[in-house]
Amino acid sequence: IQKLYDNSNLSRDEFTLLIDNIDENDYEFLFNLARKRKEEYYDKSVFMRALIEFTNYCKQNCNYCGIRASNSKVERYRLSKEQILECSDEGYRLGYRSFVMQGGEDPFFSDDLLCDIVKSIKYKYPDVAITLSVGEKSMESYKKLKEAGTDRYLLRHETASKELYESLHPNMSFDNRRNCLFILKELGYQVGAGFMVGLPNQKTSDFVNDLEFLKELNPEMIGIGPFIPHEDTPLGSSIGGTVEKTLVMVAITRLLLPSALLPSTTALGTLDSKGREKALKAGANVVMPNLSPTNVRELYELYKDKICTGDEAAHCRKCIEVRINSTGYSVDMGRGDHSEWGK
Numbered sequence: 241i242q243k244l245y246d247n248s249n250l251s252r253d254e255f256t257l258l259i260d261n262i263d264e265n266d267y268e269f270l271f272n273l274a275r276k277r278k279e280e281y282y283d284k285s286v287f288m289r290a291l292i293e294f295t296n297y298c299k300q301n302c303n304y305c306g307i308r309a310s311n312s313k314v315e316r317y318r319l320s321k322e323q324i325l326e327c328s329d330e331g332y333r334l335g336y337r338s339f340v341m342q343g344g345e346d347p348f349f350s351d352d353l354l355c356d357i358v359k360s361i362k363y364k365y366p367d368v369a370i371t372l373s374v375g376e377k378s379m380e381s382y383k384k385l386k387e388a389g390t391d392r393y394l395l396r397h398e399t400a401s402k403e404l405y406e407s408l409h410p411n412m413s414f415d416n417r418r419n420c421l422f423i424l425k426e427l428g429y430q431v432g433a434g435f436m437v438g439l440p441n442q443k444t445s446d447f448v449n450d451l452e453f454l455k456e457l458n459p460e461m462i463g464i465g466p467f468i469p470h471e472d473t474p475l476g477s478s479i480g481g482t483v484e485k486t487l488v489m490v491a492i493t494r495l496l497l498p499s500a501l502l503p504s505t506t507a508l509g510t511l512d513s514k515g516r517e518k519a520l521k522a523g524a525n526v527v528m529p530n531l532s533p534t535n536v537r538e539l540y541e542l543y544k545d546k547i548c549t550g551d552e553a554a555h556c557r558k559c560i561e562v563r564i565n566s567t568g569y570s571v572d573m574g575r576g577d578h579s580e581w582g583k
């Protein structure tokens with residue numbers, strides 16, 4: 241752990257040794273160093289991003305995901321352009337200057353429509369940062385969305401092991417995933433990658449692949465969350481990830497990529513009522529409160545028992561602030577760019 245802190249890297253064998261042998265006696269040492277490193281780059285700030293889940297239609301069939309195309313039990317919804325703009329009005333009023341528009345891979349939202357929505361928000365609120373998270377697209381599409389004003393793009397790599405990736409994602413390839421991420425980087429987006437912890441058959445070597453992939457890609461953001469089984473998916477009876485293992489991976493990632501933006505994920509808050517606070521104390525520095533209209537929140541169910549589905553945006557805004565303050569950190573409502581962005 242000390243060596244990882246000193247060198248911001250380890251060899252494959254050293255990572256394997258660390259991940260295989262770390263236990264609760266070492267957690268405090270690891271988490272404290274991760275927190276220290278986070279504070280060197282971002283001080284006591286935790287950035288807020290308002291999440292708008294604008295469509296739960298999806299053409300993909302990821303085996304873990306509750307809104308996969310074949311799940312006929314989900315009631316599908318799409319927000320209209322007007323509804324999305326109303327969400328951004330509400331978010332802006334609450335003080336948010338960073339918005340994440342996330343959805344399934346929904347062809348209804350063409351490049352032109354997405355560009356129009358992004359431009360409309362940017363025209364009204366030039367001081368906000370807009371992040372899109374709508375899956376794999378062509379270089380041309382990513383380019384148009386960038387030119388329309390999109391600042392950032394989230395596309396978790398999910399797992400960097402080709403075989404595991406392809407067993408979880410019917411008709412998708414890890415090579416394309418990887419390609420998309422490198423294209424996004426090249427186009428000048430601030431890029432978010434990330435992976436799940438506790439996938440079926442996920443081994444230490446898979447985590448080491450994730451770490452090596454992240455070091456190579458050097459994304460601005462890295463989302464790490466536990467896999468939580470959803471009953472209406474092929475992986476419904478799997479075990480899922482633990483809070484502890486997820487926190488360990490968050491802390492290791494902080495030491496590996498010291499300046500990264502690391503969200504304290506909603507999935508962690510779902511497994512443990514103090515999960516998000518624990519992540520902030522293990523090196524995370526971003527939270528993404530939900531801004532979706534309450535009447536659709538339950539329908540964006542990627543995994544079971546997702547939190548905040550009954551809460552108003554204003555409630556989550558306050559709730560999160562109290563939680564952040566309880567960790568000794570403070571809320572930063574700015575755009576929350578990566579520390580090296582624009583330098």
Ligand code: 5AD
Binds near residue numbers: 304305466542544
């Ligand atoms: N458990 C945890 N995380 C999930 N995601 C999708 N389904 C699940 C699940 N069952 C994550 C994926 C995706 C992100 C938006 O949500 O990593 O990239």
Ligand code: FES
Binds near residue numbers: 547548556559560
């Ligand atoms: Fe939504 Fe706490 S963040 S209720």
